[in-house]
Amino acid sequence: MRIVLTACLLLLSLASPAHALTIAAASSLRLAMPELTQAFEQQYPDASVTVVFGASGKLASQVLNGAPYDLFLSADTGYPERLAGEGVTATDPETYAEGRLVLWHHDPQREALTPPDLTGDDIRRIAIAQPRHAPYGQRAKEALQALALWEPLQPKLVYGENIGQTAAMVESGAADAGLIAWSLTFAPDLAGREFTLIDDRLHQPLAMAMVITGRGGSSEEARQFRSFMVSEAAAAILGRFGFEAPKGH
Template sequence: MAFPALILAHWLARFSAMSGRMLVSLALLLLSSSLHASEPIRIAAASDLRYALDDIIENYHQAHPDADIEVIYGSSGKMTTQIIHGAPYDMFFSADIAYPEKLQELGMTATEPSIYAIGRIVIWSSTLDAASLTLEDLGSDAIRRIAIAQPNHAPYGLRAQEALQSAGVWEAVQDKLVFGENIAQTAQMARTGAAQVGIIALSLARFPELAEHGHHLIDERLHKPLTQGYIVTRHGKDKPQARAFADYMESDAAHGIMSRYGFVLSQ
């Protein structure tokens, strides 16, 4: 009977060792999940969202007080390049859905690109009555500096260029143009007097400090749509809070804030 007892002891020892390893693995898994849950969500966002997204995050914190969300605002093109080169963003909100689609083609997304809104552009000024201005007026000798975002990497700048071209004044304003790195910087240039006029995002013109001055809404038929989209990046695929915030962006509360800032919600 000693031999079976030795066999039984051997298998009990193996089971005990396996159970120990399984417990250690389970503990590490739970620890990893806990760390992912507590890590901040890092968001790269187009500058036209600066005020709307800040308000959305403030609302989100009311329901999720422990959520840690960091947002970096900039131009969509430059942020796409940063993500391609390894920037640790968990989500990306782009002013042009073409950029998230590019990241998807490169295998750098954890979700399908989703449209969150359509943006609009306006003529805005802190010194002139922008509400009475048209694109054709920008060719006047009385206007010496016009701020737009850099068309090479900022979707709002490219749409401003398209609108000026459609209005037939692109060539006439070449010597007047000053370029912001992103649409928020462009608005700041117009606000501080570095430019008399800016072609900026409606969402920025609706911010209370800028809304004190009127604006002229540019006919959307003069440029391609500013179809805006977001994704959870490959870096954020294991962060439940990133997906939770993505779900919140589809909520009535988030939509209400976006509408208030002049975004047209996708149907």
């Protein structure tokens, strides 16, 4: 896997068209990004956007190690702030949305679960994203701790490398239930599946921030996409996928 990743990053770093833009985006944006990039490219027809998805922490590490990304869209504010502190960004972090956490289950015939239901014998495996590098995983841990469920549920917990993988574990039945991004429940083949929004007072906010990387500092397209992400057009698209406007906006 490391060899494949290195090869991919090397290919991305080779000479590319002047208007090409490479974005590192949190996995929670996977369903929204096609519409966002399409709207951006309609506004800037000369631009060409490539998106690489992953856990925010892992993408931040790649930026820190010189990965050829022009813009980093994180699922939190912490990782962009760390990169800015390391001096590898061309801009300060700017929030563009807030995510929400939901409790979702595999059985399409079942009614929505509540967190206490997770202790039932019929729920054998519960998926969350890895808290060490995925903001949604960290917030899931915080919510379960606030509900005094973290310790009792330890034997049932299974971890996805990112929130996209976590959602896939629930969808496939590898896990009976999971705490995932609301934005990932909008896939067409998941329409009608029941879920429960987690009270956002149970965890730190899922404020999402972006930065232009040092590599993207001279990219006009990176600056244009950054501005686009805080536009009304982008907010409307993000809203259709369960993202909320940042507090104070």
